[in-house]
Amino acid sequence: xxxxxxxxxxxxxxxxxxxxxxxVAENAPGLYRIVGTWxxxxxxxxxxxxxxxxxxxxxxxxxxxxSRQRGAFWSSxxxxxxxxTISELDSAIYRLLRSKGPGVDLQGLIEIxxxxxxxxxxxxxxxxLIETVDKLPAALRKMxxxxxxxxxxxxxxxxxxLSESMDLDTWQVAVLQKLKMEAPPxxxxxxxxxxxxxxxxxxxxxxxxxxxxxxxxxxxxxxxxDGVRIIAVRDSLAEVEIAAGLVxxxxxxxxAIDDIGLLLPNDTLTxxxxxGVFKRCGLPLSGFRRSVGQRDLGRETVRQFLLCLRKPAPxxxxxxxxxxxxxxxxxxxxxxxxxxxxxxxxMLRRTRLSDAARQLINLLDETVRTPTELQRxxxxxxxxxxxxxxxxxxxxxxxxxxxRVQAELAVMKKLDDDWDKLLSLxxxxxxxxxxxxxxxxxxxxxxxxxxxxxxxxxxxYVLGFNQGHYPAxxxxxxxxxxxxxxxxxxxxxxxxxxxxIRNRQRACFEHQLASAT
Numbered sequence: 069x070x071x072x073x074x075x076x077x078x079x080x081x082x083x084x085x086x087x088x089x090x091x092v093a094e095n096a097p098g099l100y101r102i103v104g105t106w107x108x109x110x111x112x113x114x115x116x117x118x119x120x121x122x123x124x125x126x127x128x129x130x131x132x133x134x135s136r137q138r139g140a141f142w143s144s145x146x147x148x149x150x151x152x153t154i155s156e157l158d159s160a161i162y163r164l165l166r167s168k169g170p171g172v173d174l175q176g177l178i179e180i181x182x183x184x185x186x187x188x189x190x191x192x193x194x195x196x197l198i199e200t201v202d203k204l205p206a207a208l209r210k211m212x213x214x215x216x217x218x219x220x221x222x223x224x225x226x227x228x229x230l231s232e233s234m235d236l237d238t239w240q241v242a243v244l245q246k247l248k249m250e251a252p253p254x255x256x257x258x259x260x261x262x263x264x265x266x267x268x269x270x271x272x273x274x275x276x277x278x279x280x281x282x283x284x285x286x287x288x289x290x291x292x293x294d295g296v297r298i299i300a301v302r303d304s305l306a307e308v309e310i311a312a313g314l315v316x317x318x319x320x321x322x323x324a325i326d327d328i329g330l331l332l333p334n335d336t337l338t339x340x341x342x343x344g345v346f347k348r349c350g351l352p353l354s355g356f357r358r359s360v361g362q363r364d365l366g367r368e369t370v371r372q373f374l375l376c377l378r379k380p381a382p383x384x385x386x387x388x389x390x391x392x393x394x395x396x397x398x399x400x401x402x403x404x405x406x407x408x409x410x411x412x413x414x415m416l417r418r419t420r421l422s423d424a425a426r427q428l429i430n431l432l433d434e435t436v437r438t439p440t441e442l443q444r445x446x447x448x449x450x451x452x453x454x455x456x457x458x459x460x461x462x463x464x465x466x467x468x469x470x471x472r473v474q475a476e477l478a479v480m481k482k483l484d485d486d487w488d489k490l491l492s493l494x495x496x497x498x499x500x501x502x503x504x505x506x507x508x509x510x511x512x513x514x515x516x517x518x519x520x521x522x523x524x525x526x527x528x529y530v531l532g533f534n535q536g537h538y539p540a541x542x543x544x545x546x547x548x549x550x551x552x553x554x555x556x557x558x559x560x561x562x563x564x565x566x567x568x569i570r571n572r573q574r575a576c577f578e579h580q581l582a583s584a585t
Contacts, residue, residue: 071222071223071224072099072100072223073100073223073224073225073226073251073252074100074101074102074112074116074223074224074225074226075098075100075101075102075226075228075254075255075258076102076103076104076109076112076225076226076227076228077092077101077102077103077104077228077229077258077261077262078104078105078106078109078227078228078229078234079103079104079105080105080230080233080234080266080520081105081518081519081520082105082519083355083515083516083519083520083521083522084266084519084520084521084522085103085104085105085522086507086522086523087265087266087520087521087522087523088103088261088262088265088266089103090265090523091261091262091264091265092258092261092265095261095264096257096258096261101258106240109225109227110210110211110214110243112225113214113225113243113247114210114214115222116221116222116223116224116225117214117217117219117221117222118219118221118222119210119213119214119217120213122206122209122210122213126158126203126204126205126206126209127154127158128468128471128472128475129201129203130154130157130158130161130197130201131150131154131472131475132475133197133200133201134146134153134154134157134197135150135479136200137193137196137197137200140193140196140197141189141190141193142156142157142193142547145546149492150492150493151492151493151495153546156545156546156547157194157197157547158205159545159547160194160545160547160548161194161197161198161205162205162207162208163545163563163564164194164556164561164563165198165204165205165208166207166208166237166238166239167237167238167561167562167563167564168238168561168562168563169237169238169239169241169242170212170215170238170239170242174191174194174195174198175195177191177556177559177560177561178191178192178195180559180560181555181559186552187548187552187555187556190547190548190552194547208239211239211240211242211243214243214246215242215243215246221250224247224250224251224252225247225251226247226248226251226252226253226254226255227244227247227248227251227254228254228258228259228262229244229262230262230263230266233266233520235564235572238562266520268280268579268582268583269524269582269583269585270585271584271585273294273295275294275295275296276295276296276581276584276585278296279295279296279581280578280581280582281578282574282577282578282581283574283578298533304335304337304338304341304531304532305337305341305345307338307341307531307532308338308341308342308345308346308531309345311330311529311531312345312346312349312351314529315328315349315351315512315529316349316351318527323526323527325351325352325510325511325512326354326509326510326511326512326513326525327525327526327527328512328513328525328526328527328528328529329512329513329514329515329521329523329525329527329528329529329583329584330342330353330512330513330514330515330528330529330531331515331516331517331521331528331529331530331531331580332514332515332516332517332531332532333517333531333532333537333538333540334516334517334518334537334540335532335537336359338531338532339357339359342356342531343356343358346512351512352508352510352511352512353511353512353514354506354507354508354509354511354512354513354514355505355506355507355513355514355515355522356505356506356514357503357505357514357516358503358505359503360503361498361499362499363496363499364462364465364496364497364498364499365392365393365394365459365462365465365466366394366461366462366463366464366465366466366467366468366469367465367466367469367494367495367496367497368388368392368496369389369392369394369395369453369466370466370469370470370473370494371491371494371495371496372385372386372388372389372392373389373432373446373449374473374487374490374491374494375491376389376432377432377436377442377445378436378487379435381414381432383409383410383414386406386409386414386432387406387409387410388406389428390402390405390406390409390425390428391403391406393455393459393462394453394454394455394459394462394463394466395424395428395452395453395454396424396452396453396454397422397424397425401422401425404419405419405421405425415429415432415433416429424452427448427452428449428452431445431448431449436483437483438482438483439477439478439480439481439482439483439486440477442477442483443474443477443478446470446473446474449470450466450467450470453466469493469494472493473490473493473494476489476490476493477490513525515580515583517532517537517538517540517577518540518573518576519576520576520579520580521579521580521583523583524583524584524585525583525584525585526584526585527584528580528581528583528584530581538573538574538577539569539570539573539574539577540573542566542569542570550565550566553565553566554566554567
């Protein structure tokens with residue numbers, strides 16, 4: 069008996085997943101039906117096709133290869149800021165490779181570009197780097213493994229999607245085509261449900277119709293402008309306070325709270341103000357994302373260990389290392405040892421210690437003089453770090469940081485003058501996690517810039533409508549200028565240019581405005 073095919077309805081983003089799920093539940097309920105984003109589809113495919121796990125070593129391999137390629141355009145930047153340089157190289161390589169598809173080769177592109185231009189030199193350097201690495205970024209590697217898989221899957225997938233609502237690259241199109249070939253024909257009823265769920269609601273208001281086509285206005289503006297109102301404000305806090313006041317007025321006139329939508333920019337000040345002001349006004353929000361800051365415990369712990377090995381060791385670094393949540397003892401023991409250190413018992417010779425703590429102190433007791441000695445110390449140190457499930461991500465960051473330090477030590481000849489370079493590899497970064505959003509039936513639906521609306525509303529308040537939003541500013545690349553990306557596209561390489569990205573963002577904004585009836 070053949071396995072049952074999964075009906076997978078592919079959503080453009082996480083926000084639209086809710087809208088599609090509701091439409092499926094109301095119009096086409098049934099078993100073996102999943103609604104999700106591209107990453108969720110690939111997770112299902114990975115399990116069904118028994119794809120090998122992709123190790124997270126891409127950035128490490130890229131960093132080692134980039135450090136060894138002498139005379140490349142990134143060499144000077146890599147010496148000053150290796151982490152930031154690798155991040156930019158990774159972004160440019162991914163943007164180039166994902167746009168062309170499997171079997172990519174930059175040589176054909178390079179030959180078209182002017183041989184005396186900066187663009188050609190940079191493309192040549194990147195081409196050599198890609199050949200040296202001889203691997204793909206993790207996201208592309210998983211798709212490549214699927215495309216090269218010939219064994220029958222545990223189950224097949226009928227994927228339903230709207231190509232005009234998604235920014236599908238050549239790799240993704242190839243994956244969808246392979247899935248289509250190996251699955252039964254799609255159900256037209258489910259495809260119709262998907263299309264209707266993503267369609268914009270209709271309105272008879274001429275001003276709203278004009279607003280929905282903000283970037284393509286009609287030749288003759290509508291005479292009736294009722295329904296659209298623009299308010300200039302002093303700053304983001306005043307804007308949020310005025311919006312809350314307008315919402316309160318609308319509620320006082322009998323408008324249902326779930327008929328009022330809020331469209332927010334991806335701006336920390338605005339989001340913080342909205343959370344505080346709307347809470348004080350007693351206005352509940354549905355789908356509001358809270359960003360919570362986190363310490364970078366992984367890098368912090370490795371950094372404190374290196375600081376303690378570089379003599380004389382700062383007492384505060386010793387105390388911080390002993391109280392790290394990643395160490396193999398509980399918080400009470402860590403704080404007791406830290407207090408003893410702060411009182412002058414630096415090597416804890418007058419303190420009874422657990423075996424794990426004594427092992428750490430022994431590692432720190434002797435002076436490290438050579439890169440090889442430091443490499444040897446890092447191995448047992450990494451082995452003694454531990455974490456429960458809630459801190460597993462921090463433990464992984466510690467492992468990755470130690471690997472970077474070990475790779476740098478492997479090519480380092482002297483240690484005395486290079487401590488600062490090692491410490492730069494362990495510089496903690498600002499981390500944040502987004503708490504799961506709560507969705508309430510009787511609350512104000514919240515939409516976000518760049519994401520499709522997950523429901524329809526009667527009234528929509530758009531905040532942050534100024535320079536840098538709607539569309540959001542396209543991030544600049546330190547590898548290629550905007551003109552150079554345009555030249556790559558003009559040479560026949562199907563890369564997304566900044567103008568294309570802005571046009572997609574504008575189309576998304578029009579769709580968001582269309583959620584208001």
